[in-house]
Amino acid sequence: MDYYRKQRNYGCRIHDQYTYMGMKTIVLENEKIRLSILVDKGSEIFEFLLKSRDLDFMWLTENGVDNPNRYLPTSSDSQSTFIDYYMGGWQEIFPNGGVSSSYLGAQFGQHGEVAHMPWSYTIEMDTPELVSMTFSVKTKKVPFILSKTITIHANSAKVDIKEEIENLSEVPLRYMWGQHLAFGKPFLEPGCSIRLPENIKVIADELDVPEDQSARVKRGITHEWPWVEETSGHMSDISVLPPKGAPSEIVYLKGFEDEGWYQVENTRLSAAIRVEWDANTMPYLWYWQEFGSSTEYPWFGRHYNIGLEPFSSYPTHGLSEALRNGTAGYIQGRETRTFSMSATLLELKK
Template sequence: MNVHRPQRNYGCRIHDQGTYLGMRTIVLENDLVRVSYLLDKGADLFEFQYKPAGLDYVWLSENGVQNPNAYLPTSTDLISTFIDYYPGGWQEVFPNGGPTSAYAVTQFGQHGEVAHMRWDYTIVTDSVDCIAVTFSVRTKKVPFHLSRTVTLERQSPALTIQETLTNLSRVPLQFMWGQHVAFGKPFLEPGCRIVLPDSVEVLTETTDKDKPAAGRIARGRRHAWPLAESAGGGTVDLSVTPEPQTASDVVYLHGFGERGWYKVENERLGAGLHLEWDASVMPYVWY
């Protein structure tokens, strides 16, 4: 923290002097958006507010943000560690994703290491017209260094993110890398529209014959977005968010080409968001 850094209450600005529930935070904002990160909990994004409407796009769980230093999980289950501290929002998933997995002689828990670790930060740019902060972390179980630079410009609601992954060892290493993004109320509600490129396919996993199929759609098949064949023989429109208590459909979306993107639109609120990324690096979306 640089106490001699110029302070201002207009244009682009960075707040790195505060804490939230005992954890260091960094807040980036301009006239349109306010974005908050938890440095001591994975550099999670836990606020993305569109200020003119007072609308936060990020979903927070009922438990909200949890300080990992204030709660000791009562289960040794490797999946529960992620869930117990999960606030919603946006996490970095690395060096593995999904349920528990092993690599060489190393055992990983749900969604890897970095979502639970303290990250360092460096303020790269701090001006009225543009701000940029680089977050960085070094994994413990495998030798990687991960950095994330976020940039916000004046009078723009867009947050630009650039990441660099470095293998610190002398041998090739395998990894799984992704972004765990969750949007929710008050922005997300039944009837919201999810827009994807026409080229996208819906991929489903096969199911155990002894267990009922999860969700609404037929498993072990490919479906053309957005209409998927239902388990009962009809069709399900995956582009419309369903009513509460509807069975969840956990599927993979593929076929984005080099540049991936999707949009989520709430017509009632006149609000939406657009996310795009390098699909040559991250070719799948988990829906």
Template sequence: MRRNWAARLRHVVIDGLRAVVLENELLRVTVVPDKGGDVVEFLHKPTDTDFVWLSPQGLRSPRDHLQGAADDVAQFVDHYEGGWQEVFPNGGAPSEYRGARLAQHGEVSGLPWSYEVTADSEDEVAIRLSVRTRRLPYRMEKVFRLRSGTAALEIESMAGNDSPVALHAMWGQHIVYGRPFLRPGARIRLPDGVQVIPHATAINPAGRRVRAGGPWTWPIVPADGGGHTDLSVVQEPGSPSDIVYLTGFNEGWYEISGDIGMRVEWDASLLPYLWMWQELGASTGYPWWGRAYTVGLEPFSSMPTDGLAAAVANGTALVLDPYETKTLKMRAEVMA
């Protein structure tokens, strides 16, 4: 029997794409299996606050690129609606691995996933999504679970190597925050002892790292050549764009908060890095055109955002042995 109370779910269609709405007394979470299993809504109902950033271009079917001359970047960027993506087995820029050309953040974020309902009661609802990659012999599953009375989404993801040879991968959670939740002055908290690695240092490991924890800073140098930015505080619109990498997590968690907040927890032994990406309106060319105000806080297995080949070269790529499956558990909870 369909419910409109406690934990419940609905099957809907958004812009021609299959979607599932998981809902309880406090949260409404919308997942799009037809586009990478993306989370396109994470709404805290008591305050009417959606945490995810939504791109001005909106939700687009990943099948659209087959009708045109898409390149390895356009496959992701031209169909990027914001929200939260599973990134596997390539993170960041297009890359080539053992003869396979991998697109930006490819492959699973651009594929339709199959799904099934695994729990549907007043106490909890859950769906399991699954997909197989096309360029590498991987399979993935992902379970979203929402329990009655909680403001937390529980996620369990599995990545499996279906071949008799060891393979590398980059595995990440592309989580970005936007208005109305994200505002100048919002605070980011991390465990003590975390270190900040600038992108230039990630490419050249001889560079230095800066300790984080408590108030932590790293100089983001704008076009005019001056200034430092306190990365624990979300900056004003028009502030410089940048990406840094954080590591040294004894516990995998962060909090980002303004009037209310979000706490994300994950297995830092599997995803030991956190990519922090900010696009606050300073980029006035493709693809942002000055319209983005967003911060990404993205647990990742590897770095930098230069693709799988670079991660293999610097020793941070994840290794899946023949027929091995790795499991990642996460929790995203609203702090009200």
């Protein structure tokens, strides 16, 4: 932290003097939006606020934000360890997506490993017209550096993100890489809608239904967005969010061109979020749905939220499964791969 960096209370600004729940926190803001980032915990974005409405688009779980240093996990299960610290919001997922998995002798936990690691940061630009910061992390189990640069401009509700992974070894490596965005109240509610490009396919993987739960979407087949065949045989439009209590599940969307995009709209609030990304690097979109039907750990029927998550690979069953189905990312020794995306908060016309 630069104690002598010029302070500013107008235009674009960076606040790097804060802690939240004892964790180093960066706040980026301008006239329209505020973005709060937990540097000490995965560079998680736990607030994405539209100032004109005092409306936060990031989902916050009932447990909220907590500092991993304040709580010792009481289970050896990596999934529950991740969930115990999970606060909703927006995480970077790399190099394993989903459940515990092994690769080249390394054992990864749930969504391991950068989501719970402390990151470094550098201020790239700090002016009233533009602020830009680079966050970076070095993985422990496999030899990678991941960096991302977050930029906002004055009088804009758009956040631009550019990322890079670098293989620090001579060994070709495989990976899963994704953006774990989750939306919930106060923005998300039944009746919200999801807009996507045309000709999107819906993959309903048979691995994704727990034995103690029923699925809404028929498994083992590919559907045409937004209409899916339910297990009952009826057709359902999954672009419109159902009432609370509908089955909770996950499906995977594919068929995006070079630039993927989606838009989640709440017409009652006249508000929306639009996410655009490089679909060559992340060709899949995970659509996680938690509508309150999960009455056991960890949700206990208390939540209504979705995740719409650009990913390099699928399903949420770890790197070993992505290797088996051929969707795992590939990088040569000493090679770098780049990715870009943006997220924009919108006020819809009534």
